[in-house]
Amino acid sequence: MSCFLLCGVSLALPLFVKADGCQDISVQNETVSGGQPFAFNCTHPPQTLGEVNITWFRNSNKIPISKNMQSRIHQEQSWILFLPMTQKDAGIYQCLIKNINSCYRIYVNLIVFKKYWCHTSRKNPTNLSDEYIQTLHFGKDGILTCHLNFPKSCDLELSKWYKGCKEIHEERFNSVGMKLFVKNISAEDRGKYACLARLTHEGKNYTVLNDISVDVTEKTEYGVPKITYPRNNSIEVELGSPLTVTCNITDFRDNTNLRCWKVNSTQVNDYYAQSQRVREGYEFPVYLEQYIWYTLNITFVQVSLEDYDRPFVCHAGVSAAYIMLKLPVSDYRAYLIGGFIALTSAVLSVMYIYNLFKIDLVLWYRSAFLSAGNVNDGKLYDAYVLYPKPQNGSQLHDVDMLVLTILPEVLERQCGYKLFIFGRDEVPGQAVASVIDEMIKLCRRLIIIMAPESLSFGLLKNTSEEQITVYQALVQDGMKVILIELEKIKDYTHMPESIKYIRQKHGAIQWTGNFTEESQSAKTKFWKKVRYHMPVARSPSSSSRTTSGHMSQN
Secondary structure: OHHHHHHHHHHHHHHHOOOOOOEEEEEEEEEEEOOOOEEEEOOOOOOOOOOOEEEEEEOOOOOEOOOOOOOOEEEEOOEEEEOOOOHHHOEEEEEEEEOOOOEEEEEEEEEEEOOOOOOOOOOOOOOEOOEEEEEEEOOOOEEEEOOOOOOOOOEEEEEEEEEOOEEOOOOOEEEEOOEEEEOOOOHHHOEEEEEEEEEEEOOEEEEEEEEEEEEEEOOOOOOOOEEEEOOOEEEEOOOOOOEEEEEEEEEEOOOOOOEEEEEOOEEHHHHOOOOOOEEEEEEEEEEOOOEEEEEEEEEEOOOOHHHEOOOEEEEEOOEEEEEEEEOOOOOHHHHHHHHHHHHHHHHHHHHHHHHHHHHHHHHHHHHHHOOOOOOOOOOOEOEEEEOOOOOOOOOHHHHHHHHHHHHHHHHHHHOOOOEEEOOOOOOOOOOHHHHHHHHHHOEOEEEEEEOOHHHHHOOOOOOHHHHHHHHHHHHHOOOEEEEEEOOOOOOOOOOOHHHHHHHHHHOOEEOOOOOOHHHOOOOOHHHHHHHHHOOOOOOHHHHHHHHHHHHHHO
């Protein structure tokens, strides 16, 4: 009958394959007993080792299995859980494994039979999923394991072990956790065993019975189990935090090695029997073709100081590997990066504020801390004013107003500077070239006034005043030049090379305001820029006396 059903399933499975781009990787047949809980974990390394999304379906139904914990059949993470399994639950189930780049499908065919325990008149079906074959060896000590595979939400408590239909009470047998330790094995230990456990899920209690068929043979050496993790390494964990470490073991199917966690050569559950702060979890096997892949975890409810620098060893037969807990080392790189960012932000903020208020700060510093007395540098004037002399045009009045009226009003009367303006301060009768050559040497700055009309009429091009002043300022004395544009000048193509050089090196200050003497104030933005490039101002009173005396002399 079983063969007939399996053949039928093999023919029916292709009907449920959907053209959804998923790759079929496994078809598993599970013969289970009805009337008790059953769980199946969708695990298929390596597809399920990373971060994947797992969804269970029944037959060709497109509606996923419910994830409601109160449902009799529901999905919990990668598990499908039946509480309990019934005859109606038989059928084909699909486990869909998806990640970002791929999709896989596992088919599980569940065949449900009624199990008859301790009824010799009834024969149970063979190859039940909850029936295991284990081997013990003559004259040795061995272990029988109660394989109850359920998700973590199920609380399992082993209550009794049976041989045949009788509960085991012999001293040679010792039950610890889900394992039955057998001493001095003999031929009489061959036979049928069963472990009975109580399963609690969401406040409901169930009974689970697991059959074990035991054979006793001579000791045969099999391959050594391999522990893939841990690898004698250490991990950093905060004091007082919870922690779970999983031991991954690959062993041959015929091996009956003991797998457990130990500390100080004592099993973890025994070492922490009183506090139960550290506990060994249940063992979960995954059956492959030639091997069994075991996962066995150890859980720290709260990491204590005594746990640090102590090896917690995972044993699998003769194989062993340990994990050591370490206190986290402070990551100084984060502090350095944070400090560097904070320092950089502070520097940039200071630079921004300084550039924003640089002129005001410099002018305040000059007025507060620098002496207002005469400077002994051999200079008589603070600035020589070079400006275009238009013959006609609309800007004649504006240029004359700025140079002859507004500049003296602000820089001389309000700020205390002394200016030399050709056309106002030279002595009549002197040669023009000698006056310019002599006066430019007595000035600390050169102020050049630029007007747009001076570009088209060549009013400041190849004149003797321009040539002499610029030559003396740039070549002989290295004098600082202040370039003032009455309007924004975009094209300097036709200007003298010296003017273009000054514009490129020192920039230009663009005139803002109107050409009335009454509205001018040294505290406006334009005049602050001019004062910033001028030398330290002397007192307005002394400058006024000097200027008035000079004017009377003229």
